[in-house]
Amino acid sequence: MNTDVTKPANQEIGIAQLTNQDAAMTNLANIKAGQVRPANQKAGQARAANDNQNQRNANVAMRMVTDSNYLTPGVFELQQLFLKGGGGGAKPAHVNEVWPRLLIGDEKTALERPQLLAMGVTHVLNASEGKWNSVATGPAYYSGMGIQYHGIVAEDTPTFNMAPFFGPASDFIHQALGRVLVHCVRGRSRSAVLVLAYLMLRERLSLLEAVTVVMDQRCVLPNRGFIKQLRELDITLQQQQQQQQQQRQHQGPDTV
Known part of the structure; x- marks a missing residue:
């Protein structure tokens, strides 16, 4: 069937x-x-993956805030800016005031106690504590001078992670009521990267603005690893700014 x-x-x-x-x-x-x-x-x-790929490519300039013309520079561009010496014509010196009440100096400046008193320095941030390529001062070295001391054990190498010290160093500088000396051995790399991070975190400058401000007053040259860490900080701060703008837009105008 x-x-x-x-x-x-x-x-x-x-x-x-x-x-x-x-x-x-x-x-x-x-x-x-x-x-x-x-x-x-x-x-x-796919777009997010592309953005992450650009972020991993340290030489790509990135726009993190959609309605801004600002681009976080790539590492190579930043290196060239440091090598050119900025536009202010700053000449090599032992110490320079790069921001009101904020100085970057070298080992010689940190060791000359009478000069520190003459300059009115009340706080010292040593970015070069340790056994190698360091400045051996410490709190006892400035005893009886009315100087508050903060030390960071850091190496001036591209592989050293300075980023964890950005916050504590910025807090120390921000809370100081007098003049602050931030120094390392030569006053060009470790001390400079901490001051740049402070200007970004506390003074709300972009990385490019902070570099321009400092380079107008002093010749500095952070190593490539430190430059990459500053760039990553700039990207993070720009992302936070973008998120804050989106939140304000979502909330709308204040109502009475």
Whole structure:
């Protein structure tokens, strides 16, 4: 006995429609469950991946705030800016005031206690504590001078992570009521990167603005690793600014 049954055309169309609807509902359920991502979500992830790739490529300038013309410079561009010496014509010196009440100096400046008193220095931030390539002072060295001391054990190498010290150093400088000397051995790399981070974190300058301000007053040249860390800090601060703007836009104007 033949068991094949021929279905009417309209019945086959109805079955096809049900099958398509079932597939659509299944796909929607999978999307909600996170198993399948809609096309616009995939596009957003592709853009995010591209942004992350650009961030990993340290030589690519990046715009993090959509309605701003500011670009976080690439590492190579920053290195060239440091090598050119800025636009202020600063000449090599033992110590320079790069911001009101904020000085960058070298080992000689840190060791000459009478000169520190003459300059009115009340706080010393030593960015070169340690056994190698260091300045051996410490709190006892300035005893009886009314100088508050803060030391950081840091190496002037591209692989040394100075970023964890950006916050504590900035707090020390910010809380000082007098003149602050930030120094290392030569006053060009370790001390400079801490001052630049302070200007970004506390004075709300962009990295490019901070570099310009400091280079107008002093010749500094942080190593490549420190420059990369400053760039990453700048990207983070620009991202925070973008998020704050988006939150304000979402909240809308204040209502009375």
